[in-house]
Amino acid sequence: MDIISEKSSGWLDTSLHMAAYILNPYYLYNNLEVENDTDAVVDVVGKLFPEDYDTQKQIMMVEFQMYKCKQGTFDQVVAIKECEVNDDKFDPANWWSKYGGSTPHLRKIAMRILSLTTSSSECERNRSTYIEGVHPKKRNLLDATKRKKLEFVQFGANLMEKNKKRKARSHEVLLAQDASDDVQEWIVEGDVDDASARSRDLFDEEFKSASEEEVDEEVE
Structure with missing residues (x-):
């Protein structure tokens, strides 16, 4: 005991x-x-x-x-x-x-x-990280303290990477074809009456914008 x-x-x-x-x-x-x-x-x-x-x-x-x-x-x-x-x-x-x-x-x-309940899922995931990256057969001579620190760093890095990907997925992308003249007025300097005249016409034949698929590929 x-x-x-x-x-x-x-x-x-x-x-x-x-x-x-x-x-x-x-x-x-x-x-x-x-x-x-x-x-x-x-x-x-x-x-x-x-x-x-x-x-x-x-x-x-x-x-x-x-x-x-x-x-x-x-x-x-x-x-x-x-x-x-x-x-x-x-x-x-x-x-x-x-x-x-x-x-x-x-x-x-x-x-x-x-509301936190007991579960073995985190233990199983942590054990997989430990066996695959921290304590494989070729590195089985590490002392317990160093193994514990390596496990903490590696598991924490995985959590940070997952959090980074989750934040990237939540970003909203403004596509040019979804915008309007009213939306563009505030980024044009000058009076509001002259803003529409000087703002870019999104429906002009010479204006080309990245398609939604291309933007998705860039975000991914």
């Missing part, structure tokens, strides 16, 4: 795990000792709202206090009764969606965290 505790240290006891424990009303309202351990919530709020100190103050000084002290919509009898039993019917994220109206920022955070 000591070996297991040492291996799991830093993986299953992060601020995110503790924040999920505190934001679950079943544990907070049934364990008074949890109220004194709010550092994890402060850490998570600071990461979700970086440099937005007004929102951080609103969450920690107002909304979190209302949740902890059962004020606002949290003092309703039905809200307290619904989180007394932690069975298959109790969904903490759904509980926040129904009774967290008086704390909108904290409700959003709680629903995001408590």
